[in-house]
Amino acid sequence: MPRKDTKIKIKEVALKLFNRDGFVNVRLQHISDVCGLSLGNIGYHFRTKNDILYALFSDFVEEQKLLLSEFRVLPLFEDFNRFLNSNFELQKRYVFFYKDALDLTRLYENISKQYREHLTWQELQLQGMLVFNEARGALDSKGNQDFVQKMSSLLVWASESWISRQAVTGAEELDKSSYLEMVWFLLKPYFTDTGIEEFENRVIIHEL
Amino acid sequence: MPRKDTKIKIKEVALKLFNRDGFVNVRLQHISDVCGLSLGNIGYHFRTKNDILYALFSDFVEEQKLLLSEFRVLPLFEDFNRFLNSNFELQKRYVFFYKDALDLTRLYENISKQYREHLTWQELQLQGMLVFNEARGALDSKGNQDFVQKMSSLLVWASESWISRQAVTGAEELDKSSYLEMVWFLLKPYFTDTGIEEFENRVIIHEL
Incomplete structure (x- = not known):
């Protein structure tokens, strides 16, 4: 297998195991067993389990950035809804991170730093979306000075904490x-x- | 020391240590050292560290229930704000639980169960508050059928997840x-x- 493919395979297997068993419960040995690769071979690509975590986390951040960049040019309600749809799939794909976010950011300083920057970056993107939609007359903050800052922060938090909320409240499925x-x-x-009309006609929440 | 006082002292010391060092990092030995009691004496009151956790968690739930019962008779905006103030102090007092809520509910089935019931109970109390305030003309849900259910769920989650949000986003102080x-x-x-006027005149957010 070419070197690059091996690296991708290790990440994929690790992600599957982290999602199923939780990051702390997975050992390099498990990953090596499932990959059918020796520990030495894995060590060639990733020195420690943490290095796999960092690689996965970077992939995740990059994917989410891509989603946000795609929607930021003309973020109509339907574009925002499309972004939310993709973001939901992304969260499901990296579910271990959302279930363990607090632990992981507490244990790993560089993940913590990167995640905070990522949250701030997301808020900035959503601020653009809010300003644009107020300017085109789909939203009205009714003169609330803090609207853009507070709403963006709330949207990011509500979205990012959704999976852990489901876990705490015991919802069976995402x-x-x-x-x-x-x-x-x-x-x-x-x-x-205008916003109400657009929402009712263009935003699909319950797929048939 | 009378038996009851010893029990309270153990809980107080444990709470202080859990808040400072995190639940998983505290051993019964630490608690016994700080209390100046033998492990045997502590074992007489609490067989394991988990038993102390359960006792603290029950205290916490009882205190929060008391706060909610106090405000539910005539929940004007100022009463709701008073409840939030007390609830904030309570969260700070039991901060370890909020920082570790997901871990603890994952590790301990009975805490998980009790916490879920407690979340549901809180939502019911807040639903009463919302219905009352719409009926007296301070809130207007503009015919949104789901308003009471969704808003109560959101308020409880926003409130209960506030401390972990601060931790993840790296806010220094609560x-x-x-x-x-x-x-x-x-x-x-x-x-x-009416709601705006009442909020502006009766609700104090920034204390002088």
């Missing part, structure tokens, strides 16, 4: 419609008539 | 005003004129 409904519920009171 | 602002920000778009 249901996309509930996630979308929750995020839109935060924005709805600020819809103008 | 600032009460930010907590109060965040909770009220969720309700504000539903204020009627």
Whole structure:
């Protein structure tokens, strides 16, 4: 197998095991068993389990950045909803990180730093979305000076903490419609008539 | 020392250590050292460290229930704000639980169960508050059928996850005003004129 493919395979197997068993419960030995690679071979690509974690975390951040960049040019409601859909799939793909986010950011200083920067970056993207939608008359903050800053922070938090909320409240499955409904519920009171119409006609929460 | 006082002292010392060092990092031996009691004496009151955790968790739930019962008879905005103030102090007092909530509910089935019931109970109390405030004309859900259910769930989650949010985003101190602002920000778009006036005149967010 070419070197690059081996690296990708190790990451994929590790991600699967982390998601299933939780990061702390997986040992390099498990990863090596499932990959069918020797520990030495794995060590050639990743010195420690933490190095795999860092690589996965970087992939995750890059993927989420890509999603946000795609939607930021003209973020109509339907674009925001499409972003939320993809973001939901991404969270599910890296579910171990969301279940263990607090632990991982507490244990690993560089993950913590990178995650904070990433949260701030997300807030900035969403601020652009809010300003744009107020300017085009789909949202109305009714003169609330803090609206853009507070709403962006709330949207990011609500979205990022959704999986751990599901875990604490004991929801069995990660249901996309509930996630979308929750995020839109935060924005709805600020819809103008244009916003309401656009939301009702263009935003699909419950797929048929 | 009378038996009851010893028990209280053990809980107090354990709480201090859990808050400072995190639950998993504290051993019964530490607690016994700080209490100046033998391990045997502590074992007489609490067989394991988990038993202390359960006792503390029950205390915490009882205290929060008391706070909620006090405010539920006529929950005007100022009463809700008073509840939030006390709830903030309570979260700070049991900060280890909020920092480790996900871990603890994952590790201990009975805590998980009790915590979920407690979240549901809180939502029910807040639903009463929302219905009352809509009925007296301080809130207007504008015909949104899900308002009471969704808003109560959101308020409880925003409030309960506030400390872990601070931890992840790296906020240095637990600032009460930010907590109060965040909770009220969720309700504000539903204020009627009466609600706005009452909020501006009767609700204190930034203490002088």
